[in-house]
Amino acid sequence: MSxxxxxxxxxxxxxxxxxxxxVVDIETGKFEKHAPANRLTWCLPRRYEIPVVSDWxxxxxxxxxxxxxxxxxxxxxxxxxxxxVRGRSDLQIxxxxxxxxxxxxxxxxxxxxxxIGDQNTWSGNLTGLEDKNETARLxxxxxxxxxxxxxxxxxxxxxxxxTGGEAVSAKRLYKDGFNFNYEGMSIVTANSPALYGAGSWLxxxxxxxxxxxxxxxQKNLMPLFIPxxxxxxxxxxxxxxxxxxxxxxxxxxTSGGATKAYWDVAVIQDSxxxxxxxCVVFEEGTFTQVGNNKDEWKDKEYNPSISTLFGSYYNYCxxxxxxxxxxxxxxxxxxxxxxxKVLGHKYVxxxxxxxxxxxxxxxxxxxxxxxxxxxxxxxxxxxPTTPPDNPESSADKHSDNPDNLLNKKINDENEIIDxxxxxxxxGADSEGSxxxxxxxxxxxxxxxxxxxxxxxxxxxxxxxxxxxxVSTTDNQNSGKxxxxxxxxxxxxxxxxxxxxxxxxxxxxxxxxxxxxxxKQYSGVLTVFELxxxxxxxxxxDGGYTTWLNPNDLRLL
Numbered sequence: 001m002s003x004x005x006x007x008x009x010x011x012x013x014x015x016x017x018x019x020x021x022x023v024v025d026i027e028t029g030k031f032e033k034h035a036p037a038n039r040l041t042w043c044l045p046r047r048y049e050i051p052v053v054s055d056w057x058x059x060x061x062x063x064x065x066x067x068x069x070x071x072x073x074x075x076x077x078x079x080x081x082x083x084x085v086r087g088r089s090d091l092q093i094x095x096x097x098x099x100x101x102x103x104x105x106x107x108x109x110x111x112x113x114x115x116i117g118d119q120n121t122w123s124g125n126l127t128g129l130e131d132k133n134e135t136a137r138l139x140x141x142x143x144x145x146x147x148x149x150x151x152x153x154x155x156x157x158x159x160x161x162x163t164g165g166e167a168v169s170a171k172r173l174y175k176d177g178f179n180f181n182y183e184g185m186s187i188v189t190a191n192s193p194a195l196y197g198a199g200s201w202l203x204x205x206x207x208x209x210x211x212x213x214x215x216x217x218q219k220n221l222m223p224l225f226i227p228x229x230x231x232x233x234x235x236x237x238x239x240x241x242x243x244x245x246x247x248x249x250x251x252x253x254t255s256g257g258a259t260k261a262y263w264d265v266a267v268i269q270d271s272x273x274x275x276x277x278x279c280v281v282f283e284e285g286t287f288t289q290v291g292n293n294k295d296e297w298k299d300k301e302y303n304p305s306i307s308t309l310f311g312s313y314y315n316y317c318x319x320x321x322x323x324x325x326x327x328x329x330x331x332x333x334x335x336x337x338x339x340x341k342v343l344g345h346k347y348v349x350x351x352x353x354x355x356x357x358x359x360x361x362x363x364x365x366x367x368x369x370x371x372x373x374x375x376x377x378x379x380x381x382x383x384p385t386t387p388p389d390n391p392e393s394s395a396d397k398h399s400d401n402p403d404n405l406l407n408k409k410i411n412d413e414n415e416i417i418d419x420x421x422x423x424x425x426x427g428a429d430s431e432g433s434x435x436x437x438x439x440x441x442x443x444x445x446x447x448x449x450x451x452x453x454x455x456x457x458x459x460x461x462x463x464x465x466x467x468x469x470v471s472t473t474d475n476q477n478s479g480k481x482x483x484x485x486x487x488x489x490x491x492x493x494x495x496x497x498x499x500x501x502x503x504x505x506x507x508x509x510x511x512x513x514x515x516x517x518x519k520q521y522s523g524v525l526t527v528f529e530l531x532x533x534x535x536x537x538x539x540x541d542g543g544y545t546t547w548l549n550p551n552d553l554r555l556l
Contacts, residue, residue: 011039017085017237018043026086026237041140045117046230056232058224059111066104066213072261073209077108079247080207082239084116084143084185091249092205094163094186098193098265099211102218105189108211109145110222112187114229115236116142125149126188126195129158132177136170138162142184149194151269156195162186163205193269196324199334200341207248208261258342260377266342267374271322272334273342275313277373279304281366282345288365290350290358292328304365309335312365332358339363343373502527502550508537512552521545524556 016023018040022031034040067073080095097105113121120142126149128134135158138144144162161168162182171177188194195202225232258266266273291308297315304312310331317325326334332350339348339362348362366372502508510521525537525545534547 012041013038014087016040020045020047042120042142043117044233045119053227054231056228056235058221059228059232062104062107062221062225065215066108066211067209068213072259073211075247076207076209078236079239079244080185081112081115082236083244083248084112085233085236086241086244087142087183087185088241088244089165089183089185091185091244092163092165093207093248094188094205096195096206096208096265097187097189097211098191098208100191100214102215103211103213105211106147107221109147109187109189111225111232112143113145114222114226115233120184121145122184123147126152126156126159127154129156129162132169132171133173135168136172136178138168138182139170139180141182144182144184144186146186146188149188149190151192151194152196159186160201164201193265195269199337202266203258203262203342206262206265208259208265210261210264258344258377260374263343263374263377270338271317271320271324272313272326272331272338274320274322275316276335276338276343279312279316279366280373281364281370282339282343282348282362282373283364284347284362286364287353287359287361288363290332290360294328304367307365309360309363309365332360335360502530502535502555504528504530507556508553509556510548510552511554512549514552517548517552521548525553 015026016032016038017026018034018038020043021034023034023038023040024031063074063077067077076095083091097108099105122138122141122143123145124134124137126146129138158168160166163186165181167179167181169177169179195206263273263277267277268274289308291310293308293311294314296308296311297303298318302312302315307315310328313331314325316322336348336350339345339360345362348360350358350360353359504527506527508525508527509523510517510525512518521537521539523540525539527535528538528544529536535550535553536547537545537553539545
C-alpha cells in the first residue's frame with residue numbers, strides 16, 4: 001500500500017482553480033471533483049456553491065476613483081489581478097505601486113488577499129527575503145506582498161530570483177535546506193521609489209502604477225468589497241491569457257523604450273537616469289568623450305559644449321545633492337545599459353576613438369531650452385474590451401449559484417442580473433447615454449479607444465452609479481415606455497393600472513422608426529439594464545442591444 005501511495009515527483013496540475021468543494025478548469029469553465037491526480041496543496045478559501053451578488057460595482061467604482069481615469073493604470077491593475085488568479089509566474093514581472101499614504105496601495109493589496117486567500121499570501125520586506133528562514137515561508141504561496149518599503153540600496157538577489165523564475169534557497173528551523181521556484185506573483189508598494197537603480201532588469205520586470213488619489217474621507221472598504229469578491233473573481237477569469245500577455249508583457253518589450261510611468265520612477269531612484277533626463281540629448285551621428293575627472297566643473301561654470309559625460313554627471317549630482325553617485329568605472333556600463341536596454345536607443349555605443357579615449361556615440365549634452373527625455377515618452381498600453389461570455393456550468397453541477405462562473409441570480413426585487421452586455425461604441429449622447437465605448441463585437445482583444453474591461457463611464461469619477469428607471473404607460477401609447485427617475489437598478493412594479501415602472505426582466509419589442517434596428521431587434525427583447533434614461537436588452541439569440549430610447553419600446 002505504501003508503494004502505491006508514495007510519489008517521488010509532486011507536479012501540480014496547471015490550468016485549474018481549486019475551491020473547498022470543487023475545481024474549475026479555467027479555460028473551459030467545466031467543474032470537476034477534487035482528485036489525487038491534481039496534486040493540489042492549496043485552494044481558494046471558500047466553497048464554490050455560496051450565495052453571491054453578481055456585480056462588483058463597489059470594487060469597480062473604487063478602481064476608477066483610485067486611478068483617476070488613467071486607463072493604462074486601470075488596465076495594469078485589472079490584468080495583474082487576473083494574473084494572480086491564474087498563477088502567471090511565467091510573466092516574470094512584479095507590480096510596483098507608488099504613492100503617498102492613503103492613496104489605495106494597501107486597499108488594492110488587501111483586495112487581492114481576499115481574492116486569492118490570506119493563507120495563500122506571504123507578506124514581508126525586501127531585505128528580509130535574504131534570510132533563508134523567511135524565504136521558506138514563501139514556499140507554496142500564490143502572492144507575495146512587500147508593503148510600504150523603505151529605500152533599499154543593497155543587492156536583492158532573492159527578490160530578483162523570485163521575480164525572474166530562478167530557484168531560491170530556503171531553510172526551515174532545525175531542518176535541511178532546500179531549493180524551490182516561487183510560482184506566484186509579487187507586489188511592492190512604497191510611498192516613494194524604494195528600489196535602487198534603473199537598469200534593464202528593473203525595466204523588464206517592474207510594472208509601475210502611480211497612485212496619487214487622496215480621498216476626502218478615509219474608511220475601511222473591505223466590508224463593501226467582500227460580498228463582491230466572487231463576482232470580481234468571475235470577471236478576472238474572463239480576462240484571457242492573451243489579454244494578460246498583451247497588457248503586462250508584450251507592451252513592455254525590452255527592446256523598446258521605457259513607459260513614462262517607469263521613467264518617472266527611474267529618475268527619482270537612479271542618479272544616472274536623473275542626469276540623462278536633465279542633461280543628455282540622443283542624436284545619431286554625434287559623439288561625446290566619457291572622461292573620468294569628477295572635479296571637472298567644481299571651480300568653474302559648467303559648459304555643455306566642452307564637458308565630458310562623467311564631468312557633467314558629477315557636476316549634476318553635486319548640484320542635486322545625490323547620495324548615491326557612480327564611480328568612473330561603473331558609470332559607462334550603466335549608462336550604456338540605460339540608453340540601449342531601458343530607453344531603447346540601440347545606436348548608442350560605448351567604445352574608444354583612434355587615440356584610445358573612451359567615448360559614447362549617439363548622445364551629446366543638452367543646451368539650455370532643449371527638451372528633456374520625459375517629454376518624448378508616451379503611454380503605449382491598450383485597454384481591454386468587454387470580457388468574453390461567462391462560461392457555463394457543466395450538466396452534472398446542480399448549483400445555479402456558483403462562486404465565480406455565475407450566469408444569473410434573481411434577487412428579492414425580481415431583478416435578473418446577467419453577465420455584462422457588449423455595447424456599441426457610440427459615446428455619450430446629449431442625455432448622458434451610458435454607451436461605454438466598448439467594442440460591439442464580443443470576445444478577446446484590445447482597443448485603445450475603449451474603456452477598461454467591465455468599467456462604465458458612470459464610474460469614472462469614482463461615484464456610485466445613479467441609474468435611471470423607466471416607466472410604462474398602458475394607454476393610447478400602446479405600451480410605449482416613458483422615462484422616470486430612480487436611484488437603483490430597475491424599479492419595483494407600480495400597482496396602478498395606468499402606469500408601472502419598467503424593471504430588469506420585463507419583456508418588450510422594438511417599435512421605433514429605424515429600419516436597421518427593426519430588422520436587428522425583431523422578436524422578444526428582455527430588459528437587461530436601466531441607466532441614464534436608456535435601456536439595454538437581451539435578444540432571443542442571447543446577444544445584446546445597444547442603449548435604446550425607452551420610447552422606442554413596447555411592453556409585452
